Amino acid sequence: xxxxxxxxxxxxxxxxxxxxxxxxxxxxxxxxxxxxxxxxxxxxxxxxxxxxxxxxxxxxxxxxxxxxxxxxxxxxxxxxxxxxxxxxxxxxxxxxxxxxxxxxxxxxxxxxxxxxxxxxxxxxxxxxxxxxxxxxxxxxxxxxxxxxxxxxxxxxxxxxxxxxxxxxxxxxxxxxxxxxxxxxxxxxxxxxxxxxxxxxxxxxxxxxxxxxxxxxxxxxxxxxxxxxxxxxxxxxxxxxxxxxxxxxxxxxxxxxxxxxxxxxxxxxxxxxxxxxxxxxxxxxxxxxxxxxxxxxxxxxxxxxxxx
Numbered sequence: 001x002x003x004x005x006x007x008x009x010x011x012x013x014x015x016x017x018x019x020x021x022x023x024x025x026x027x028x029x030x031x032x033x034x035x036x037x038x039x040x041x042x043x044x045x046x047x048x049x050x051x052x053x054x055x056x057x058x059x060x061x062x063x064x065x066x067x068x069x070x071x072x073x074x075x076x077x078x079x080x081x082x083x084x085x086x087x088x089x090x091x092x093x094x095x096x097x098x099x100x101x102x103x104x105x106x107x108x109x110x111x112x113x114x115x116x117x118x119x120x121x122x123x124x125x126x127x128x129x130x131x132x133x134x135x136x137x138x139x140x141x142x143x144x145x146x147x148x149x150x151x152x153x154x155x156x157x158x159x160x161x162x163x164x165x166x167x168x169x170x171x172x173x174x175x176x177x178x179x180x181x182x183x184x185x186x187x188x189x190x191x192x193x194x195x196x197x198x199x200x201x202x203x204x205x206x207x208x209x210x211x212x213x214x215x216x217x218x219x220x221x222x223x224x225x226x227x228x229x230x231x232x233x234x235x236x237x238x239x240x241x242x243x244x245x246x247x248x249x250x251x252x253x254x255x256x257x258x259x260x261x262x263x264x265x266x267x268x269x270x271x272x273x274x275x276x277x278x279x280x281x282x283x284x285x286x287x288x289x290x291x292x293x294x295x296x297x298x299x300x301x302x303x304x305x306x307x
Contacts, residue, residue: 003029047082054094062097081132099206106120115282116152125267180231186244220278
């Protein structure tokens, strides 16, 4: 049994499809989980509760921690350490292998490309939290208490990726006939992971004994476009003019007075102020996996908006 913790997001849904396609029984776990898409079981569980998490993982051979939390610092401070501790304990008791789907916040501002060897140097409060929970997992692996791996992705985009920044600020806007938006500037190159590639990669990692007890960067197309180029590719696929505005920090601070989620964005703007380059060449080489190009991924994503 493979169990997906935090099954309601786009990665969880895509991973479910890949697992079912391979004939692997799947249990879905989330606050509002229900049997869907060929899953064998579904459990409605709050992962911040220890016993519920332990029960949800019982009988699993592989567990995927894909949980997403409301994008507010107090929520992250309270819940992420609990969720990681509960998941580690549950997997240890069940003797299940754990795959943690992670982001790059713990790296902080990086001069050059981010690789699996990039040290943790967070420059944001959220980055500090992500560094803490990732290190907790790595320490358990090093101590021999758990078989696990970290699967790290860049910012993502793709069909139905409703929480992806590119989807929200570019695809959604063009689909509604509005101008797109970019953060801070339009001249820096920014890597994006295509969500279907990420889901396929998680399944490859789960099925290969070489992958465990280490960190992997999930397959992401090299040579990322600038913000302007990404907008132009997307506009061309929609068949609309490439109109966009650039949101400056002061605009976000003003908007944050009325919106809690927007209030959290300014501390993360360093990711848009300089080059954001995500290197997944190790995964591509080991698994002979060629990521979806930006032109292909954008075309597929736009196609999903037209359905």
